[in-house]
Amino acid sequence: MVEPNQEQMLGNDENMTDASVYNKENDVLLNDYEQAFSVKNPQDNGGHITYDTRGRDRAGEFEVKRRYNDFYTLWEILTKRFPGIPIPMPPPKKAIGNKDLTFV
Numbered sequence: 262m263v264e265p266n267q268e269q270m271l272g273n274d275e276n277m278t279d280a281s282v283y284n285k286e287n288d289v290l291l292n293d294y295e296q297a298f299s300v301k302n303p304q305d306n307g308g309h310i311t312y313d314t315r316g317r318d319r320a321g322e323f324e325v326k327r328r329y330n331d332f333y334t335l336w337e338i339l340t341k342r343f344p345g346i347p348i349p350m351p352p353p354k355k356a357i358g359n360k361d362l363t364f365v
Contacts (some may be wrong), residue, residue, distance in 0.1 A: 300327070329354055 279347040298316040304326075332351050339348050 300332075 296316070296318050296327075298314070300312045300314050302313040303310050306326070308330055311328055313324070315324045316322070320351045327349070333354070336351055337346060
């Protein structure tokens with residue numbers, strides 16, 4: 262499987278500040294296609310926690326490791342891109358005890 266780069270996954274953030282982006286038709290919303298995503302198996306990876314992230318979308322299947330900040334950045338971009346759609350915020354980041362398996 263090919264790992265998508267961050268711009269492909271999150272979009273070009275420079276475009277998110279342009280008000281015209283909200284007036285464009287969005288083919289993702291207009292066309293149904295099967296998607297599947299999962300986030301599992303938190304692991305201590307050199308002092309930080311990573312999660313195995315797998316998915317399938319229009320471009321095909323992917324499998325990558327992601328950190329908390331990747332999910333938070335995605336949430337920020339989605340809330341800017343779709344201001345009227347409620348998108349649940351990721352759980353708060355825990356600075357102390359964040360590697361405790363009951364927390365992760």
